[in-house]
Amino acid sequence: MTQGRPLLNRRLAGFGTTIFAEMSALAVRTGSINLGQGFPDTDGPEEIREAAVRALRAGHGNQYPPGPGIPELRTAIADHQRRRYGLALDPDTEVLVTAGATEAIAAALLALLEPGDEVIALEPYYDSYAACIAMAGGVRVPVTLHPDPAAGTYRLDLDELRAAITPRTRLILLNTPHNPTGTVLTREELGAIAALACERDLLVVTDEVYEHLVFEGEHLPLAAFPGMRERTVTISSAGKTFSFTGWKVGWAMASAPLITAVRTAKQYLTYVNAGPFQYAIAEALRLPDAYFDGFRTDLRRKRDLLTDGLRAAGFEVYQPQGTYFVTTDITPFGEKDAYAFCRALPERCGVVAIPNSVFYDDPGAGRSQVRFTFCKKDDVLHEAVGRLQRLAS
Numbered sequence: 001m002t003q004g005r006p007l008l009n010r011r012l013a014g015f016g017t018t019i020f021a022e023m024s025a026l027a028v029r030t031g032s033i034n035l036g037q038g039f040p041d042t043d044g045p046e047e048i049r050e051a052a053v054r055a056l057r058a059g060h061g062n063q064y065p066p067g068p069g070i071p072e073l074r075t076a077i078a079d080h081q082r083r084r085y086g087l088a089l090d091p092d093t094e095v096l097v098t099a100g101a102t103e104a105i106a107a108a109l110l111a112l113l114e115p116g117d118e119v120i121a122l123e124p125y126y127d128s129y130a131a132c133i134a135m136a137g138g139v140r141v142p143v144t145l146h147p148d149p150a151a152g153t154y155r156l157d158l159d160e161l162r163a164a165i166t167p168r169t170r171l172i173l174l175n176t177p178h179n180p181t182g183t184v185l186t187r188e189e190l191g192a193i194a195a196l197a198c199e200r201d202l203l204v205v206t207d208e209v210y211e212h213l214v215f216e217g218e219h220l221p222l223a224a225f226p227g228m229r230e231r232t233v234t235i236s237s238a239g240k241t242f243s244f245t246g247w248k249v250g251w252a253m254a255s256a257p258l259i260t261a262v263r264t265a266k267q268y269l270t271y272v273n274a275g276p277f278q279y280a281i282a283e284a285l286r287l288p289d290a291y292f293d294g295f296r297t298d299l300r301r302k303r304d305l306l307t308d309g310l311r312a313a314g315f316e317v318y319q320p321q322g323t324y325f326v327t328t329d330i331t332p333f334g335e336k337d338a339y340a341f342c343r344a345l346p347e348r349c350g351v352v353a354i355p356n357s358v359f360y361d362d363p364g365a366g367r368s369q370v371r372f373t374f375c376k377k378d379d380v381l382h383e384a385v386g387r388l389q390r391l392a393s
Contacts (some may be wrong), residue, residue, distance in 0.1 A: 011134045018127055019358045023342065030346040033384045035306075035372040036354045038179075038324060042377060044243035045284070045291065052247075052280035061275025067267055069097025069251070073278045076285040077251050085221050093256040096263050099273040100248040101209045101237040102128050105173075107266035108205045108233045108252060109136040117170035122156065124359030124366055126179050126207070133173070141169070142361045145181055147329075147369075152319045154181040154327075158192050165196065171203045174222065177210035180356055180371045181327050182320020184217040194225035203258075205233045209250075212241045212292050215300045216321040223253070230255045233262060238281045240324075241295070243375075247277040299324055299374070302381060306374040309385030314392045315370075324375040327356060331368050333391060338370050349387040 006013070020037045027034035043049060055061055061070065068074065074091035081087040089095055098104040105128065113119065115137030121129050123142040133140045143161050145154040172193065176185040185193075197204050204222055211219045223232040237250035252262050307317050307326055316329035335341050338355035346352055356369035374381060 011137065012131065015131050015134070019354055020127075023352050023354055026343070026346055027352040030350070030352075032346040032350045032352045033376075033380060033387065034352045035374075035376065035384055036342075036352045038373045038375060039245050040243040040375045041380060042243065045287070048242060048244070048280050048284045048287075051283045052276050055276035055279035060279050061277070063275070065272050065275040065278060067272055068092075068263060069095070070275075070278045070282070073097055073249075073251075073282040073285075076282040077253065080285045081221075081253060085224055087221060087224055087253075089253055090256070094253060094259055096252045096259050096266060097273075097278060098250045098252060098266055099270045100239060101207060101235050101250040102132075103248075103266065103269055103273075104233075104235040104237075104250045104252040104262070105129065105205065105207060106132045106135070107269060108235070108262050109133060109138065109171075109173075110269075111261040111265035112203055112205075112233075112258075113138045113170060116168065118166060118168045119171050119173055120161070120164050120169060121173040122175060122178065123361060124180055124356050124369075125173075125175065127358060129173055129175075138170070139168070140361065141166075144360075144365060145178065145183055147181075147318060147327075149316070152317070153321065154178075154183045154318060156183075156185065156189055158189065161193070162196060165200050165202070169200065169202060171205060172197060173205050173207070175207040177208075177214055177219065177322025179210065179323050180325050180354070180359055181318065182323045182325055184214055184219065184321040186217065187220055190220055190222055191225060194222060194228045197231060198227040203231050203233070204228065206235060208234060208236045209240045210323045211236055213296060213299055213324060214322040215296070215303060219322070230258075233258055238277075238284060241292075242281070242284045244277070244281075247274055247281070249274050249277050249281045302374040302376070302378070305378065305381050306372060306385065309381070309388065310372065312392070313385070313388040315388075325371050325373050328370050328372065329368050330370055336368050338366065338368055342370060349390040351384050351387050 023036040074095040078089040078091040113136040119138045233254040239245035318327045342355045354371045356366035357363040360366045
């Protein structure tokens with residue numbers, strides 16, 4: 001050993017097993033329905049799965065693909081951005097394929113931050129954000145989305161965002177549609193963020209993996225706002241849109257200088273990944289609008305099924321505008337500790353959920369909030385709702 005020195009470096013001190021691994025293991029151990037970790041329990045389109053099989057059999061991508069990603073996928077990503085949002089990208093210099101969005105975020109932060117740089121992140125936030133900022137030596141500065149019980153949603157306080165910016169702020173890490181709250185930032189909010197970034201000369205990394213899962217409002221890429229094309233790294237992935245989360249195909253999009261910087265870090269992480277699956281996702285991105293519309297409609301129906309059931313069971317529900325998660329409050333049950341509630345929930349009614357307190361710097365801010373996912377089969381959601389009714393009795 002090393003004479004008492006901790007093995008884990010101090011930047012990652014406090015980062016143990018993720019809450020998702022912990023709660024998923026609890027689901028297996030207790031035989032509970034897992035509405036905690038956000039993975040679908042059905043595969044995506046059969047034609048896309050078959051496209052991966054064809055690529056495997058043809059030998060496409062079985063060896064190392066090009067470092068930035070295969071040309072077919074980079075072109076499909078650029079075409080998708082132009083078709084959906086009117087954004088013009090050079091697939092050769094402004095698109096980078098990554099091992100899911102998580103690697104894209106890690107590579108962007110490792111590339112763009114110096115030790116001590118401050119990063120503003122909207123909390124509650126996906127737990128990998130905190131770890132990636134720490135690994136890059138950055139300083140996390142949370143700006144909290146506040147629940148609005150009257151509206152049944154969460155909202156960003158732009159005055160708090162402005163007040164959080166200091167001379168040490170380098171970057172804003174933005175997530176919309178937002179996990180875990182389901183908030184979709186409005187055109188006015190995004191415009192204000194863009195103005196702040198330009199005014200204070202900040203970079204922005206946007207996590208837009210739920211771009212096709214917007215039920216109210218619309219998804220608007222920040223890169224399309226005035227002044228943001230040259231200072232925004234846009235990140236998305238195939239997992240959430242096409243229900244192939246295990247393939248781990250993501251991408252980063254930005255101006256050539258930014259992508260060059262991100263690629264420099266990315267090449268020393270995984271170098272390349274998911275060769276045959278890249279060919280399949282290139283085909284997936286070219287699916288007709290009917291696929292994306294149908295996928296969104298189906299998830300909206302599942303959202304309503306679960307949120308109606310949660311309300312009937314006694315939860316206070318914050319209706320998500322996007323993603324496939326719903327945040328609830330457990331105070332109607334006389335409960336205040338979401339972590340303890342989620343640890344006990346499998347034994348009480350055979351359902352697993354995630355305590356939102358783990359997504360905050362100040363766990364007290366989300367102490368009574370619990371997140372459920374609805375990207376499951378209808379019969380699973382019906383059974384989970386039925387089990388949760390036991391809480392009301």
